[in-house]
Amino acid sequence: MLEVKGLSAGYHHLQILHELDLEVHEGEIVALVGANGAGKTTTLKTLSGLVRPTAGSITFGGDQAVGVRPSELVARGLVQVPEGRALFGPLTVEENLRMGLWTRRKEARASADLEEVFELFPILLERRKQLAETLSGGQQQMLAIGRALMTRPKLLMLDEPSTGLSPKLTWTVLDAVKTIRDRGVAVLLVEQNAAQALNLADRAYVLESGSIVLSGTGKELATDERVRKAYLGL
Amino acid sequence: MTSQPMVADQETRTPTPSAWWARLPWLRIGIVLAAVVAAIVLAYLRSGSTVVVTQAVVTGILIGGVYGLVAMGLTLIFGVLDIVNFAHGSFLAIALFLSYYLVAGMGMHPYLALLIVLPAMFLLGALVQRFVLAGAMGKPLENQLLITLGISLVIENSLLLFFGANPRSVSLPGDQGVAILGAVAELSRILAFVGALVLAGLLFLLLRRTSLGTAIRAVAANDAGAQMVGIDTRWIYMLTFAIGTACAGAAGVLVAPLVTIEPVTGALFNIIAFVVVVLGGMGNVVGALLGGLVVGLAEQLGALLLPGQSPLLVVFIVFVLVLLLRPQGLFGRSGS
Numbered sequence: 183m184l185e186v187k188g189l190s191a192g193y194h195h196l197q198i199l200h201e202l203d204l205e206v207h208e209g210e211i212v213a214l215v216g217a218n219g220a221g222k223t224t225t226l227k228t229l230s231g232l233v234r235p236t237a238g239s240i241t242f243g244g245d246q247a248v249g250v251r252p253s254e255l256v257a258r259g260l261v262q263v264p265e266g267r268a269l270f271g272p273l274t275v276e277e278n279l280r281m282g283l284w285t286r287r288k289e290a291r292a293s294a295d296l297e298e299v300f301e302l303f304p305i306l307l308e309r310r311k312q313l314a315e316t317l318s319g320g321q322q323q324m325l326a327i328g329r330a331l332m333t334r335p336k337l338l339m340l341d342e343p344s345t346g347l348s349p350k351l352t353w354t355v356l357d358a359v360k361t362i363r364d365r366g367v368a369v370l371l372v373e374q375n376a377a378q379a380l381n382l383a384d385r386a387y388v389l390e391s392g393s394i395v396l397s398g399t400g401k402e403l404a405t406d407e408r409v410r411k412a413y414l415g416l
Numbered sequence: 417m418t419s420q421p422m423v424a425d426q427e428t429r430t431p432t433p434s435a436w437w438a439r440l441p442w443l444r445i446g447i448v449l450a451a452v453v454a455a456i457v458l459a460y461l462r463s464g465s466t467v468v469v470t471q472a473v474v475t476g477i478l479i480g481g482v483y484g485l486v487a488m489g490l491t492l493i494f495g496v497l498d499i500v501n502f503a504h505g506s507f508l509a510i511a512l513f514l515s516y517y518l519v520a521g522m523g524m525h526p527y528l529a530l531l532i533v534l535p536a537m538f539l540l541g542a543l544v545q546r547f548v549l550a551g552a553m554g555k556p557l558e559n560q561l562l563i564t565l566g567i568s569l570v571i572e573n574s575l576l577l578f579f580g581a582n583p584r585s586v587s588l589p590g591d592q593g594v595a596i597l598g599a600v601a602e603l604s605r606i607l608a609f610v611g612a613l614v615l616a617g618l619l620f621l622l623l624r625r626t627s628l629g630t631a632i633r634a635v636a637a638n639d640a641g642a643q644m645v646g647i648d649t650r651w652i653y654m655l656t657f658a659i660g661t662a663c664a665g666a667a668g669v670l671v672a673p674l675v676t677i678e679p680v681t682g683a684l685f686n687i688i689a690f691v692v693v694v695l696g697g698m699g700n701v702v703g704a705l706l707g708g709l710v711v712g713l714a715e716q717l718g719a720l721l722l723p724g725q726s727p728l729l730v731v732f733i734v735f736v737l738v739l740l741l742r743p744q745g746l747f748g749r750s751g752s
């Protein structure tokens with residue numbers, strides 16, 4: 183579904199990513215783990231079209247994705263929940279969710295999608311008339327994921343969804359990730375907190391200073407000595 | 417698919433009231449009203465004539481509605497594009513001269529001119545954003561400032577070139593004084609107020625009730641987030657600037673029968689619009705309308721309180737006082 187080959191990118195001549203190769207297939211949860219500053223967010227930004235690659239190729243669903251506008255990539259089903267959530271604070275929960283329908287605003291079946299999100303995150307139904315900025319951190323993360331789901335993604339990219347959440351809420355969010363995958367959406371999960379991500383993921387990549395240094399199934403990496411030392415603190 | 421509720425979220429905060437009107441800062445609106453009443457009483461003590469004061473209040477409110485419309489356009493542009501548009505008043509001046517041309521040159525009714533000026537200004541706004549301002553998006557404030565100042569200079573001088581420096585005027589057929597609330601106001605002034613409120617209401621409905629309006633507010637709130645739901649922000653920027661410019665254009669047509677039409681008339685409205693925008697809270701559309709009324713009243717009552725001074729003096733005093741006491745504006749959101 184997503185194929186990345188030899189991808190290099192950076193900011194103003196400062197190269198951050200060095201020839202990444204990465205793939206996500208349908209129905210998979212793929213984890214991308216790495217330390218602070220490894221380039222995880224830069225990778226997602228490049229995939230979303232927010233940062234222009236200096237070399238390499240990205241294809242999504244068989245189509246070239248380099249040089250395509252971010253909004254067009256969303257319309258094609260490549261959707262990101264960015265770091266910091268990027269919610270519309272002064273808009274209500276429901277307005278935030280409905281904005282997720284933007285690329286499909288000419289279609290008619292909006293409310294059904296809304297129901298699905300409320301089924302996944304019942305708290306959002308309770309808070310639907312509340313302003314997004316008044317939600318707690320966990321609720322905001324759920325809203326951000328819910329809003330992304332409203333766009334009907336084929337591949338959902340989550341940038342550190344557990345940041346700032348209690349362990350219990352982290353579990354809730356990661357459980358939702360599994361549900362989302364089971365509904366047929368592939369997930370690329372970026373986490374600094376590697377243990378949970380690796381356990382959840384079908385496959386995983388380890389990013390270090392902008393290069394992929396390890397890859398394998400989630401289970402393999404979770405038991406890999408190097409990973410255990412560097413990322414799991416064991 | 418898990419069927420049990422997945423979320424037992426403890427970290428709740430006090431829910432905000434649901435309806436938008438319940439979120440309005442009623443306390444502050446009350447304080448502002450009290451201040452207005454105090455100013456009215458002072459003006460009465462000073463002038464000793466109810467008629468004069470009533471006249472000032474009515475005139476102030478009527479012109480204040482138009483100021484509100486001009487400022488709504490400016491504040492919308494600021495809120496969405498993050499651009500401080502110093503050319504806003506110049507766009508209003510273009511609309512004044514277009515009105516003049518259509519009315520005096522082509523014999524059109526002054527309000528029918530709206531049908532041509534409104535789309536024309538919308539289009540002009542779209543073109544200016546697309547071809548002049550788009551490159552300055554996200555650039556430092558100085559760049560934008562120079563560019564919008566540059567646009568205003570170009571507009572003013574083009575108007576001077578085409579129409580000369582002679583003051584012009586537009587008159588409304590059948591315009592006459594109408595008794596209203598114990599005062600007398602020209603029909604054209606009343607209609608300008610009504611027209612401004614209707615357009616302001618339409619803009620408000622667009623922003624609140626349509627998905628396009630919600631998208632505009634979404635871009636204002638978080639443009640990165642807007643891109644992540646597939647909104648082409650470039651298009652929203654262009655559209656918003658066009659709408660904002662059309663507000664200035666509509667206001668220009670509405671006030672054409674009330675003002676002397678000169679290239680510099682735009683500058684006066686520009687200053688007032690900036691004061692209103694800051695008073696109302698930068699980017700706050702409802703605040704702009706309320707701020708417009710406050711400035712209209714301040715201007716008219718100020719002429720009674722400090723006779724012989726420029727009416728703008730009191731406007732600026734109010735402006736400075738508000739900024740000292742409440743830098744985010746009368747109706748701006750308190751910094752959190």
Ligand SMILES: Nc1ncnc2c1ncn2[C@@H]1O[C@H](COP(=O)(O)OP(=O)(O)OP(=O)(O)O)[C@@H](O)[C@H]1O
Pocket residue numbers: 193196198216217218219220221222223224225265374
């Ligand atoms: N806008 C930017 N301009 C210049 N450099 C940047 C920018 N954003 C990130 N960087 C740099 O790029 C490198 C990778 O950053 P990135 O945000 O991709 O890391 P990350 O893996 O997401 O880290 P974290 O776990 O802290 O989110 C860092 O050295 C960072 O300083």
Ligand SMILES: [Mg+2]
Pocket residue numbers: 222223224265341
């Ligand atoms: Mg990051």
